[in-house]
Amino acid sequence: ALTTGLELLTSYIMEWTTGGWLWDYERFAWNFQGRIALNPSIRFGIGGMFFLYCVQPLLEKANGALTEKTRSLLSGSLFVLICVDFFYHIFLTV
Structure with a gap:
């Protein structure tokens, strides 16, 4: 109800x-x-529950298996990628 x-x-x-x-x-x-x-609100709610109870525990387990160096490298790379995408869409597309 809150997201709707x-x-x-x-x-x-x-x-x-x-x-x-x-x-x-x-x-x-x-x-x-x-x-x-x-209909979309119910589907979104069911999808959110699926991610919360099924996908998130798997991602937390995978994150726990990473070393601190790998985690830092991965998060830094994703940050750079998001920044490049942001600046591309803001300044280079009209």
């Missing part, structure tokens, strides 16, 4: 600042102004 409320609020903020929002749930039954809908 946040999605609704976000759609209003996006419409106020940009004139529209990025998704449209008009094709789903039980939608509200095409901004939120019951």
